[in-house]
Amino acid sequence: MEIAAPQRLDQAVAEARTDAKDRLAVALDFPSAVSALAFVYRLEGRCRWFKVGMELFYAAGSGLIHDLREKGFEVFLDLKLHDIPNTVAGAVQSVTSTGASLLTLHASGGERMMLAAVEAAQAPGSPRLLAVTVLTSMDGADLNGTGVASSPRDQAVRLALLAQRCGVAGMVCSPEEVEILRRKLDVGNLLVVPGIRPVGAAIGDQRRIATPGSAIRDGASMLVVGRPITQAADPAQAAAAILAEIEAAGSIS
Numbered sequence: 001m002e003i004a005a006p007q008r009l010d011q012a013v014a015e016a017r018t019d020a021k022d023r024l025a026v027a028l029d030f031p032s033a034v035s036a037l038a039f040v041y042r043l044e045g046r047c048r049w050f051k052v053g054m055e056l057f058y059a060a061g062s063g064l065i066h067d068l069r070e071k072g073f074e075v076f077l078d079l080k081l082h083d084i085p086n087t088v089a090g091a092v093q094s095v096t097s098t099g100a101s102l103l104t105l106h107a108s109g110g111e112r113m114m115l116a117a118v119e120a121a122q123a124p125g126s127p128r129l130l131a132v133t134v135l136t137s138m139d140g141a142d143l144n145g146t147g148v149a150s151s152p153r154d155q156a157v158r159l160a161l162l163a164q165r166c167g168v169a170g171m172v173c174s175p176e177e178v179e180i181l182r183r184k185l186d187v188g189n190l191l192v193v194p195g196i197r198p199v200g201a202a203i204g205d206q207r208r209i210a211t212p213g214s215a216i217r218d219g220a221s222m223l224v225v226g227r228p229i230t231q232a233a234d235p236a237q238a239a240a241a242i243l244a245e246i247e248a249a250g251s252i253s
């Protein structure tokens with residue numbers, strides 16, 4: 001199959017929109033639409049992007065995405081697709097009508113799977129695709145336990161380069177790989193970075209982490225933050241502090 005032309009992020013996202021609000025996606029890891037929307041309300045309009053992952057999407061379906069879009073928010077659908085090419089292409093088509101702006105798939109699904117997804121995402125209204133490299137919850141031993149002998153860093157670079165060749169618009173990586181991916185990848189790739197922990201925040205199940213400021217300085221386009229905001233005593237204040245740290249960390253990547 002022919003290698004697709006690279007999907008490129010809107011310059012609006014990659015360059016012109018220097019607003020810190022476009023560099024933070026809050027992970028709505030909640031069990032229902034009611035609890036997720038109640039939480040969004042508690043943020044008092046401070047955040048623009050919300051990430052809907054498997055927990056919430058399986059519970060609430062695409063209606064929740066429509067609700068968020070109607071309220072003027074941008075939706076990042078984090079389904080981490082990983083299946084045979086035909087099935088993944090079908091899933092991308094199904095997501096197109098939801099209004100989600102971003103959609104994840106696992107780069108480890110391989111070249112043919114990513115090419116099929118990219119081809120499916122050519123339809124008008126499709127989300128931009130992001131390839132997950134190595135999950136931020138995995139350390140070297142976890143990765144080696146899956147049969148991959150490389151370090152998380154080497155494997156993330158390998159998978160990101162493969163995703164770029166397939167024409168995927170951006171990559172999800174840990175803060176530990178942002179800097180090297182910025183150097184190795186073409187200009188214009190979106191680097192979306194979870195594993196973000198402000199100073200003093202509980203690490204939980206994450207393993208490859210950094211503060212918001214550090215990840216932005218290393219070249220992250222957008223940070224994904226869940227529990228440091230959703231579990232905070234004052235989520236609006238926690239989000240405001242992270243936005244201020246993003247702003248202070250400087251220029252857009």
Ligand SMILES: O=c1ccn([C@@H]2O[C@H](COP(=O)(O)O)[C@@H](O)[C@H]2O)c(=O)[nH]1
Pocket residue numbers: 027029051053078132134135136137172173194195196204206224225226227228
């Ligand atoms: O490698 C990855 C890919 C996705 N995620 C998702 O990001 C958030 C992080 O939540 P926290 O509560 O800030 O840890 C979560 O929804 C994950 O599914 C990731 O963490 N790492």
